[in-house]
Amino acid sequence: GAGVSQSPSNKVTEKGKDVELRCDPISGHTALYWYRQSLGQGLEFLIYFQGNSAPDKSGLPSDRFSAERTGGSVSTLTIQRTQQEDSAVYLCASSFGGGGNTEAFFGQGTRLTVV
Amino acid sequence: AQRVTQPEKLLSVFKGAPVELKCNYSYSGSPELFWYVQYSRQRLQLLLRHISRESIKGFTADLNKGETSFHLKKPFAQEEDSAMYYCALRGGGSNYKLTFGKGTLLTVNP
Numbered sequence: 316g317a318g319v320s321q322s323p324s325n326k327v328t329e330k331g332k333d334v335e336l337r338c339d340p341i342s343g344h345t346a347l348y349w350y351r352q353s354l355g356q357g358l359e360f361l362i363y364f365q366g367n368s369a370p371d372k373s374g375l376p377s378d379r380f381s382a383e384r385t386g387g388s389v390s391t392l393t394i395q396r397t398q399q400e401d402s403a404v405y406l407c408a409s410s411f412g413g414g415g416n417t418e419a420f421f422g423q424g425t426r427l428t429v430v
Numbered sequence: 431a432q433r434v435t436q437p438e439k440l441l442s443v444f445k446g447a448p449v450e451l452k453c454n455y456s457y458s459g460s461p462e463l464f465w466y467v468q469y470s471r472q473r474l475q476l477l478l479r480h481i482s483r484e485s486i487k488g489f490t491a492d493l494n495k496g497e498t499s500f501h502l503k504k505p506f507a508q509e510e511d512s513a514m515y516y517c518a519l520r521g522g523g524s525n526y527k528l529t530f531g532k533g534t535l536l537t538v539n540p
Contacts, residue, residue, distance in 0.1 A: 318473075346526050355439070357532030358474075358516060365526055406474065410526070418464075419518075419528055421474040 317341075321407050321422035328397055328429055336392040336425045340409030347390050348410075348419065349382055353403040361405075364390065397429045432457045434519050436531035443507050444539050451502040451534045453491075453517030463493055463500040464518040466530070474516070477502075487511070507538045 320339040340347050349361040360374035364384045384390040404426050408419040433456040443449050463480040478486045480493040491502045517531045
């Protein structure tokens with residue numbers, strides 16, 4: 316596809332269950348970002364991958380959150396033992412990692428609802 | 431550490447009025463600044479970037495390093511400008527972390 320693709324678009328899960336959110340970045344983009352978007356909180360940075368470098372995990376809110384990026388392409392964000400406060404839209408973005416003002420392209424997001 | 435502050439959560443103006451969305455940043459080096467926009471039911475997308483010094487849809491933004499600001503301006507707002515606007519900062523060098531402000535919801539009334 317031409318753009319960043321995220322799946323599923325919507326996910327409803329029971330409190331305590333684990334969920335996996337997937338992101339397919341634009342081919343050739345070496346930088347991949349995960350954000351959480353919730354009302355009143357704006358875009359909260361979660362984690363960032365750049366090429367083969369160690370990811371910047373400084374935004375992950377707890378050890379229940381983890382993410383990996385396989386083969387420098389697809390990324391999976393995993394939330395273990397989900398809580399109601401995890402309900403939000405999770406956005407993925409990718410960009411070329413080179414210098415200069417490179418644009419980040421966003422997916423449509425996954426709306427997670429924990430009941 | 432890099433930080434972006436958008437002091438206004440909501441901004442409401444009438445069609446044809448000037449609009450300014452404020453953005454202040456904190457970063458020790460030379461950052462790259464962006465404005466992103468999210469229209470209703472659409473993906474977040476780039477509006478403009480400071481290095482291009484461009485005007486997109488009538489919007490401009492000037493980087494003021496002395497005041498560490500990157501305010502977004504438009505002289506005559508249109509109803510179709512109603513959207514959520516996010517200011518973003520990316521560090522320089524090999525630091526590509528992209529940090530966003532909390533966003534400002536702009537409503538342009540007829």
